[in-house]
Amino acid sequence: MALSRLNKKSLKMIKKCFIIFMVLSGQILSAHAQSLEEIKIDGTYYGNTLNQIFLDISFRYPVQFDYLSEDIPIDIVPGRNYSKKPLKEVMDDLLRLTTLEYIMVEDFIVIRKAGVKVDPEKWRYERKSVFRLTGVIKDKTSGESLPFANVIIKGTKNGTSTNGDGYFTLINVPSDTSVLEVYYVGYKQEEVKLSPRLLSKQLVIEMTPESTELKEIVIEGEREDLLEIPEKANIVSMTPREMSVLPSLGTADIFRTFQLLPGVSGSNESSSGLYVRGGSPDQNLILFDGFTVYHQEHLFGVFSAFNTNAIKDVQLYKGGFESKYGGRISSVMDIIGKTGNEKYFNIGADISMLDFNGFIEIPLHEKGSIFFAGRKSYKGYLYNKLFNTFANDNSTSPQQSTPPPMPSGMGFRGRAFENIEPLSYFYDLNFKATYRTTPKDILSLSFFKGQDNLDNSRDVNRSIPSINVKGGTTDMTKWGNWGSSFKWSHKWKEKFYTNSLISYSNYFSYRDRTSERTFTQNGVETVTKRGSVEDNNIRDFSLKIDNEYNVNEQNLIEAGLLYSFYNIDYTYEMNDTIHILDKHDNGNLAALYFQDKWSPLSKIYFLPGLRVSYFDMTGKLYLEPRVQFSYSPLKKVTLQCAWGNYYQFANRIIREDIMAGSRDFWILSDGGEIPVGQAIHYTLGAKYENKDYILNIEAYYKDLKNLSEYTLRFVPAQSSMEYDTFFYNGKGFARGIEFLLQKKYGLFSGWVGYTLGQVLYNFPIYGNGYFPASHDVTHEFKIIGSYKLKKWVFSGTWIYATGKPYTQPLGGYELTLPDGEVREYILTGVKNSERYPDYHRLDLSAKYAFTLGDMFIGDIGVSIFNLYNRKNVWYKEFEIDDTGMTETNVYLLGFTPNLSIALKIR
16 A cells, blocks of 8 residues: 555655646747747848748857748848847748748748648657768858868767768758768858758758858957868869968969979979979879869969969879879869859959959859950069069179080171060850759859960161161960869769769960061162061860769779860961971870778778779770778877879870070870880878877988870981970989978968979980989978958968079080081080079068948958079070170069959958
8 A cells, every 4th residue: 555655655756746837938938939939130132032031030049940941932032121130020021922931940930831740749859869861061142152161970980071062961960859060161160960850951061251240249260271281192172262362462362372282393483383292293283173284374374274263272292192083193183163142142343463353153043153354464463573574684794604516617606686566365164054954953054265465576677787688577476274164963872872974175386487578788688588487276075974872881992984085286487487396296094093082990991992094095904903991090290101002194295405495295195106105103101180280201212114205305417307306305303201290270371391302214216324304303391371450361372492594505506418408506515404593582561351231342462572682593594606606584473562452342
């Protein structure tokens, strides 16, 4: 009986507690719902959709919305102006003309179509566990997807990265209340707590740009990296948002920014091309939205051809890159173009002392966008200074030297100079349209064109004692690229994703430098025609399919195929009669690849891969096995290594010219005079990372084979010859070690980099043994810093590098051939046996962000290039005349200030 009474008492007590709990819970929920109803809304909404209004309310108030995007009308809502209006009245007003209903649950407003009942208890407590999660990462302000963002389940090693379209798949998520950590360069770190509401539709994680100001909210200690070094070997990521804070000569430049990294030469002021770990610019695969860009320079190489306003993300693979990339033997730069604002119309413009730069973003009903950007130079102080510097109008006083004795019958020849006012400009255009036809399909069309034009043409009419000279000189140069791609991205299921791409790329370089002179002496006229015409044209048509398949948490399999048709023409004529080179090549390349990103244990990452290529110009198969491996023995320490075999089928050949400067041209390998280039990469590294700093050390070695060069230095003294036989082949190697110490984020951030490197070539035609390559730099030291003070950003960079090698001529002479033709010849020293003086410079900048009312934001910046006016030698010119040999130093750019201003709609 006692036990029975005890049980009855216990049951009564439990019942009372349960009733009290339910009553209190009801009061709490009621109070919470009441708190939502008490929220007062202030805002003016004109030209917005419902979705845009909901996003704005959730951004400014403690309110969250739960709805299916396909249920929400995409039409523009008539203008609304709310002043301290209760949230409930605002919702009633917004939905009164729709077929939508809503209820308030906790801090959520749940919106469904009329007639669809929502059970708050079921909605609140329905849970999942151990499941596969897919989603997309986007910019919160623009709606653009963010490629290569990192997504990690908090407290675990389970993580992944978004693909080029911003989508990700996470395997074995423990529960639907797990917390995700999301990182992306230039954005605030986000923590997202999963819930049934989030999982009821496609998961969209929005990230806030680092520069966005949140009203009345202060966020401290968030991640604001200038650059990112993933745990995968040899990769560096950067966004244009972060590039813009660093000093720039004109406008922000992605190539110049990457030149500030260790392992990438930063002393190539006359070239925006990347010399990565001993490779030359043509050995880098440059992809822009999937199509290949063969030449990336404006204004004699001072700037790259890419408009930073048109770029969303850039990844640089410095070596040992994976099998999905092919056709180059040094590095890969994968550029993803900006898609544009999917939420709001936007327009903006930049102006500097060099160029105008504008862009337009047009949303397509939140299913896509259209983006257009254009940039054009104008002749002003900065442009003229750069042009005069890099058009060889800047030299020192000559240094005289006497050549060695020449054979009898040979004499020296002089030169005449003419002053002109050249016409010169550059421009580039970008267009991209993106549209999601279904939640699983994205179509995108991308177009790019960049071109330089230079006209030095002039007429000649002058008299010297007893001789009258008339005629003209045509000196026209234009070069550039244009390319386009159409991509279809399809998500077949949670595990399977495909990108199908068709692309076309064209590079052209044309130079006509010819002259005709009529000399009149004592009534007798003599007509001479001299000069050269050089024309290089590449057409690249490609089809590519890339597939991703998530097998499980440990395995991501990638496989794909590529077909490319190449048409490359190159002609080089002299004096209107001599055809030095006349090559017209067509080639077909087919390739397929397979790789597995495998993590058998949380501390191990393993990426084996194989690429197989067939090239019909040689009729051979080329096998390219590759592997990457990383191991984390400690939480903050990662060891990395990579190995790979690489081939290159389209080559940029250096045409050596010691007296007038070497030039280059593109040509296809043929397996004979122009063999298929090859490199084998070996890399080994270690990384230590804590909350504030990264210390990264990497050593590399590249074994280079089948290098090619063209020179007329060894042309025999005879009247007729086969000029296309003067291609010479060699081999070489590049080796080095690079160090990086980076402060990742905070008011002050930046890095210090050092590279110890060596690049040696061996071309038997230049003699036995190895000699330094023309871009060999032994030591490079770089300091990069950025400091944020309220609306100001101050930054600076300092670069030091040992001098590059060059070949010094010992003298020259002229020789009259049996047919009466007179030719000039030079005597040269040992190949690249001399070195220029060491290179160093300091650049500083300051940028101030401002607003104009509630509509516009912008910034104004000032930068100083080469603050202490260091006279860095670009190259040396050598002239031979009756007085001997004259050696002239040609300097690079000195002290150069620049002012820029940017403005756009918020």
